Structure formats: structure tokens, C-alpha cells
Amino acid sequence: MSTRDEIVEFIHHETHLMNAERYDEWLGLLHEDFEYLMPMPVLRDDPAQPRHSERSLLAWESVSSLTLRFERILTDFAWADRPPAFHRRHLTAVRVAETDQPHRLAVSADEIVFRSRVPEGSTITSALREDIVDVSGEPRLVRRTVLLDVDRPDLAQIALLY
Amino acid sequence: MPELTVSVDDRFDVPRAYFADAGVWRQELEKVFRHSWLLVGHESEVPAPGDYVTRKMGTDEVILVRTEAGELQVLLNACTHRGTLLCKADIGNSSHFRCGYHGWTFGNDGTLRGVPRGRELYGKDFDKSSLGLRAARVSSFHGLVFATFDTELCSLAEYLGDMAFYLECMLGVSAAGTDAPYGSFRFTHLGNWKLEADNLAGDGYHLRHAHRAGFEMGLMGAQAGAVEGVCVQFEHGHALRAQRTAVDDDQPRAFPGYPEDRWPEIEQQLSPEQARMFAHSTVVHGLVYPNMAFVHTPRAGGFDAGETDAAMLQVRLFNPLGVNETEELNWLVTPADYPEEWKLSAFKTMQRQHGATAFFESDDLENFRRMLQVNGGVETGHQVPANFDLARDVAPFTPWFDGPGSVVGADISEVNQRWFYRTYLAAMEDRA
Ligand code: FES
Numbered sequence A: 001m002s003t004r005d006e007i008v009e010f011i012h013h014e015t016h017l018m019n020a021e022r023y024d025e026w027l028g029l030l031h032e033d034f035e036y037l038m039p040m041p042v043l044r045d046d047p048a049q050p051r052h053s054e055r056s057l058l059a060w061e062s063v064s065s066l067t068l069r070f071e072r073i074l075t076d077f078a079w080a081d082r083p084p085a086f087h088r089r090h091l092t093a094v095r096v097a098e099t100d101q102p103h104r105l106a107v108s109a110d111e112i113v114f115r116s117r118v119p120e121g122s123t124i125t126s127a128l129r130e131d132i133v134d135v136s137g138e139p140r141l142v143r144r145t146v147l148l149d150v151d152r153p154d155l156a157q158i159a160l161l162y
Numbered sequence B: 001m002p003e004l005t006v007s008v009d010d011r012f013d014v015p016r017a018y019f020a021d022a023g024v025w026r027q028e029l030e031k032v033f034r035h036s037w038l039l040v041g042h043e044s045e046v047p048a049p050g051d052y053v054t055r056k057m058g059t060d061e062v063i064l065v066r067t068e069a070g071e072l073q074v075l076l077n078a079c080t081h082r083g084t085l086l087c088k089a090d091i092g093n094s095s096h097f098r099c100g101y102h103g104w105t106f107g108n109d110g111t112l113r114g115v116p117r118g119r120e121l122y123g124k125d126f127d128k129s130s131l132g133l134r135a136a137r138v139s140s141f142h143g144l145v146f147a148t149f150d151t152e153l154c155s156l157a158e159y160l161g162d163m164a165f166y167l168e169c170m171l172g173v174s175a176a177g178t179d180a181p182y183g184s185f186r187f188t189h190l191g192n193w194k195l196e197a198d199n200l201a202g203d204g205y206h207l208r209h210a211h212r213a214g215f216e217m218g219l220m221g222a223q224a225g226a227v228e229g230v231c232v233q234f235e236h237g238h239a240l241r242a243q244r245t246a247v248d249d250d251q252p253r254a255f256p257g258y259p260e261d262r263w264p265e266i267e268q269q270l271s272p273e274q275a276r277m278f279a280h281s282t283v284v285h286g287l288v289y290p291n292m293a294f295v296h297t298p299r300a301g302g303f304d305a306g307e308t309d310a311a312m313l314q315v316r317l318f319n320p321l322g323v324n325e326t327e328e329l330n331w332l333v334t335p336a337d338y339p340e341e342w343k344l345s346a347f348k349t350m351q352r353q354h355g356a357t358a359f360f361e362s363d364d365l366e367n368f369r370r371m372l373q374v375n376g377g378v379e380t381g382h383q384v385p386a387n388f389d390l391a392r393d394v395a396p397f398t399p400w401f402d403g404p405g406s407v408v409g410a411d412i413s414e415v416n417q418r419w420f421y422r423t424y425l426a427a428m429e430d431r432a
């Protein structure tokens, strides 16, 4: 069983690989059942109601769909990524908690994602990232849910991975 | 209304100002959007009395609501007192809408119900009945809800006209009707709305280049082998493009992507010519003029092993927030009574291939926004950027079905784009 410090380090490493575009290595940190979910932000009148939809997911990726996503970037025809965007994820307040499942930890982090690309300009997007990490062996990401702090997302904010 | 005669020799230009000038955008809203039936949502988004979603018709804020009596209403989302936005949420349920400024209260049918201290301050002859919210004409087509504030415009059925033949192929396969099981997806992006209309109306030419990565990675399914297709134009500016697969009349008809036990129902729901058209099409996409598009792919598979084979129908709406910015809404539309896992598989395909975050879609949107970068140029402004000459002289092939509309036997052609811009320019230049 990993210590909390090791899990925090794992999350920082994983985020660093994404920032460095070392996607093959990043894929290696995913559990085979990995799911990447981005629920649609929803404006409801009542502040007690959830701010994100439970059924409408803007993104729902798996290991195989992410693998294709990264393979595409390597082809000569990934027009939306040629030239590539500048992007960087900044993490803060990484928290580790038990879950009711053995060998599964809940990790959350506050995240700021910076992205810049002509002609869309620069966007700074804040999000809450909620992960489930499997710690039965080497730590592996089992699920990542991205809760955007944006009520009307622009494509420039959602077209990259958090 | 321009005549429905799309001559292949019909040469015309679309000046760059139409994609760059904010004044053009205001005129479009007046001349095109105000006089069209506009998609506002799907009936399943507001199933119960009081359910509402807020939407835009062009730049007008509206509320799509199911009244206490169960009727669908589309109300202008602006208080009739001082005109402030009435309902600020995206979604909710309420028997009434109360204005945050002076507290006027409207029933969800739009009638003005309450005016704080009304009798005392406005007198006993104050006529509340003339101060209800403005209601649009509302009409549904297989679950899709359309609205218009134009009282002169023909009925929705007449507006869709022969396009209904093809829309029914996708929306009418189940006797139980349609569903939008995952709600709506809303996001903004850079780019002029007409480029998206143009692309989705019938651009078969860009596929092999803009989406080349998709072909190279083997993601294009039956489209990769498809060689022939049709472009179809309809009155009021609508257009559709369909690619076909091989047709073997000795084989029983199949509907790839649909559960096999539902095939007899599809045959029953559609006319024989509709079934023939639909069964042998790979991708079908098109434009319901001016700003609704759809993409249907028969064989999908959300890229994961062991997934249910499910066809995908995405309905898209693009509202111009300005000459350079578009607000887009997407829905997955499915037969209402199909299994959950079928809907889920279709949903994954939609989001991974054609959704806002999908890598496939990103290459289209990249092209739309790159036009902005050159719009400011003076020399560029004098250059007419739009060439629509494609497939003026290709030998037509005979379509595999007998369907209505102006059916042109050419898969890769700009005949649909010419038709879209001709209809659009006629409205803009008051020739409609
Ligand atoms: S503006 Fe709505 S009550 Fe005055």
C-alpha cells in the first residue's frame, strides 16, 4: 500500500507527463478500465442543486479512445494541433482520501489549466479534478472526473485534457 | 422564395464581407433568422408540466417550457415591464417565472399573473392581459421542437417540405418516437456560423483531407469504402448529402447499426423507398436551413472492445453570437424505446467523434476559425474567397432510390453549398 505522499507524487508526475506531452508514458499510468469524464456545467437557480449535469458528459474517454487521440497527433494531418497549442496544468491542494473499496483511493486537486493558441488567444480555466487511483500494485488512474468552474465553456477550454 | 433550380452552371460569389462584417450579422438575424423555423430543443428535455430550458433563437433569449396544461410553449425571455432577462437558469421546473427587478410574475404559459401592489399603484383598470410574454409559434417534428416569431411564415410541415422524407428515415424508425437521452451540450467557438452550415450541408470534398487522420487510423468505417452518393436540395434552403454502400437486391435488407430484432419495425415505419434509401446509406448529413444540422452514421462503435454496435444521430444547432462567434448546441437523438446500452454506445461515439471535445470535430472547427485570422486584411477583403465550382462537370450516377427533392447524383460536389448560399443571398438581398 502506497503512502499518501507517494500518491501525491504520483499525481504530480502524471500531470507533468501530460504537460510534457509524454503521452505514451502517461497512458502507461492508466488502469485498463480508466474513464475520463467531463460533466456538462449547468446553471440551475437553486444554489443547493448540483452545478454539473449527472447525465450529460461533454467528454467520455477510455484507454482506447485516448490512445487514438494521441496517435492522431503524431500523424501529419492533425490540423487542429499543427502548430500545437501551448498548455500547462497547475495543481494545488492535492487531497487523498479513503474510499469504501479496498486498494482504491480518492484523490482530488484544484487545477488551473493555461492554454494559448492563435487565433483563439489564451484561456485560463479552473477546475476541480476528482480521481480514483488503484493502489493494489503500482498506482494506476482508474477514473478522472473534471468539474469545470465555467458556466459557458468555450471550445478552447474543453478541447484539451485536464 | 428562389426557384428550386440548382443549375450546375449557376456561378456566383459570396463576398468576404459576408463572413467578416458585424453589420451583415445584424442583417442576418433580421432577414434570415426571423423568417425561418428555428430548432429550440427536443420534447424530452421538458417532459413534465413546469419543465423548462432556456435557449436562443438567433440572439433572442427564449424559454422552452411545458405549461401546466402540458402544452409546449416558446416564450420570449424578457420581462414586459422594463425588459430585463426573466429566467436566468439553463434548466428547471416552475409553475411561474418571477422577475428579479420589480417582481412581476408570469405563469409558465406566459400570462402576466402578478404585479406587486398592482391595484394600488396601477389602478383597477390596469390590463394585465396585454402584458403577457410574447409567445412564438411552436411546432414539433418527431420530437424536435421548432419555433418562429414570424406569423406569416408557412407551417413547419410545409417549411421542411420534401426534406421530411429523409429526416423520417432517421427520426421515424421506431413507433415509440425519439428521445434525447443525454440532454443537450452547449459550448461556444470561434467561427462564422455559415461555414458550419456550408460544411454540414454537403461538403464531401473535405473528408479525405481534413479528416485524413481518421481514414489513416481506420476510423471511417463504411465511409472509407464508399464511392458514390447524392446531394439533395430542397425548397427553403435545406440540403442533404448521403453516401451509399453496395446495393445487392438479392440480399434481404439490413439496417447496420440498428438492433436486428427492430428491422421489421423499421420496414414498417418507413416507406419502401425510404427504407431503400436508408438501408444503403453510410453517412447521411445535412442542413435544415438556416442553422440546424444533423449527422447520421450507421455503424459506429465507441472504440471500446465488446461494445454494442449502434448507429448515431447527432443534431446540431449553431446560433451566431456575432460575426465571429458561434454558440453551439448538440443532442444525441435516439429511438425512444431502444435498449439503454444501445443509446450509451451511440452516445460514446458521438462524444468521441463528433462532440465538442472530439478530436475528429476539432479539425473542422480549426478551418472555420482560421478564416478570422485573414478577415482583417485589406487586400484579402478585396479577394472573393469563396469558390463553388466543384463538380460542375462530373458525370452523374443514378441514385439507388427514388426520393423527392432535387437529387443530384454526385457524392463530392458543391451543389448543396451553392443552394444554401443562393437561398441565403436571396434573403439578404431582399429577393426572397
Ligand atoms: S423589469 Fe421585470 S418587473 Fe420590472
Ligand SMILES: [Fe+2]
Residues within 6 Å of the ligand: B206, B210, B211, B364
Ligand atoms: Fe468534417
